[in-house]
Amino acid sequence: MSKKVILITGASSGMGYAATKLFAERGWEVFAGARRVAKIPQAPNVHALALDVTDSAANQAFVTAAIETAGRIDVLLNNAGYGEYGPLEEVSLANVRKQLDTNLLGAAELAQLVLPTMRAQRSGRIINNSSVGGDLYAPLGGWYHVAKHGLNVWSDVLDTEIRQFGLHSVVIEPGGTESSWSEIAMQNVTKNLHEDSPYRPLVDGTMKMMNRVTNAASSATSLDLAKVFYRAATDRQPKRRYYYSWSDRMMAHFARTHAGTFHRMMMLVSKHLV
Numbered sequence: 001m002s003k004k005v006i007l008i009t010g011a012s013s014g015m016g017y018a019a020t021k022l023f024a025e026r027g028w029e030v031f032a033g034a035r036r037v038a039k040i041p042q043a044p045n046v047h048a049l050a051l052d053v054t055d056s057a058a059n060q061a062f063v064t065a066a067i068e069t070a071g072r073i074d075v076l077l078n079n080a081g082y083g084e085y086g087p088l089e090e091v092s093l094a095n096v097r098k099q100l101d102t103n104l105l106g107a108a109e110l111a112q113l114v115l116p117t118m119r120a121q122r123s124g125r126i127i128n129n130s131s132v133g134g135d136l137y138a139p140l141g142g143w144y145h146v147a148k149h150g151l152n153v154w155s156d157v158l159d160t161e162i163r164q165f166g167l168h169s170v171v172i173e174p175g176g177t178e179s180s181w182s183e184i185a186m187q188n189v190t191k192n193l194h195e196d197s198p199y200r201p202l203v204d205g206t207m208k209m210m211n212r213v214t215n216a217a218s219s220a221t222s223l224d225l226a227k228v229f230y231r232a233a234t235d236r237q238p239k240r241r242y243y244y245s246w247s248d249r250m251m252a253h254f255a256r257t258h259a260g261t262f263h264r265m266m267m268l269v270s271k272h273l274v
Contacts, residue, residue: 003029003045005070006233007062007114009053009106010080012039015129015177018226019077020046026230031066034080053080053106054098063113072121075233076114078107078151079129083144083185086192087199095192096143103147108154111169119165126169127232128155129225132248134173136255136262139270140189140199140206159240168238172228175248176219182210205273220244 006023010016011032017040020032024045032040033051040048047069051062066073084091084099111126118124133141134148152171159169189203197203224244232242243249255262 002072003027003070004074005029005031005066005072006075006077007031007033007066007073007110008077008079009033009051009110010129011041011048012036015174015222015225015229016077016079017041018222019079019229022223022226022230023233029070031062031070033062051080053110054101056109059106059109059113063110067117073114073117073124075125075127076110077127077129077229077233078110079229080106081129081147083141083182083188084192085140085144085185085189087140087197087202088142090194090197090199091143091192095188099143099147100150103144104150104154107151111158115162115167118167119162122166124167125233125238126155126158126167127172127229128152128169129172129174129229130155132173132175132243132252132255134171135252138266139202139273141185144185156240170232170238170240170242172225172232172242173248173252174220174225174228174244175251177225178219178221186210201274202270209273 006028008016008020008030011020012034016034020030021041021043024030024043029045031047031049033049034040035050035052037048037050040046042048049062049065050058052058081103084095107128128151130151131148133145134152137145155169155171162169186207193199193203228242228244232238
């Protein structure tokens with residue numbers, strides 16, 4: 001039997017890097033894309049390719065390379081993403097578009113590119129790395145939460161449309177993860193903050209809270225999440241949602257089912273931070 005083929009975006013760091021190594025070690029042929037190609041794992045079974053998911057030509061070239069080389073696509077792992085944090089009043093619309101292009105529209109375009117091949121095979125799976133932040137929310141993360149919530153809904157709708165062809169679209173919702181994600185998100189808060197911003201106290205309070213949470217929390221590792229990706233890719237009957245931990249699942253469930261209570265909690269958090 002020929003090797004299973006997976007396409008992974010955001011493969012130069014964090015969960016994408018760990019997933020690239022894990023799938024390759026388990027015998028999959030991996031087409032790993034990232035802007036920083038030199039940082040993609042160099043290993044047997046790994047094809048390291050330049051990819052910026054906001055660039056349509058790069059997305060087309062990425063998928064074409066996989067089809068021409070391997071002749072099939074079993075899984076697309078939409079992993080690329082980041083957090084464009086900052087007060088909603090002050091984040092520029094240019095940065096909003098960058099956030100949506102990276103976290104949502106890039107995934108949608110890649111899905112459009114791989115689906116004809118998957119339909120012809122009558123098999124295939126699209127795995128979308130979202131976040132518990134697609135269900136819950138917090139101050140300063142507005143556009144990130146919008147993008148991840150949109151990814152969740154988009155994946156669910158796609159799943160209803162492609163099941164007839166034997167295909168699936170599923171969502172991974174990580175919670176706290178050991179990575180540079182929080183650091184980059186907080187750097188973006190500072191970048192997006194206007195001079196003499198009225199939101200400065202909220203930002204300062206949030207940064208202090210994030211430092212305490214990051215130092216205290218026992219987060220999942222990138223390898224932990226890579227193993228969740230592998231389950232999502234190989235389960236005989238894939239689930240609609242995958243979580244690393246019971247606490248991640250409960251947080252997302254609470255935010256969905258107790259929306260009013262959750263919002264009051266966030267109001268209290270915001271009051272405390274300033």
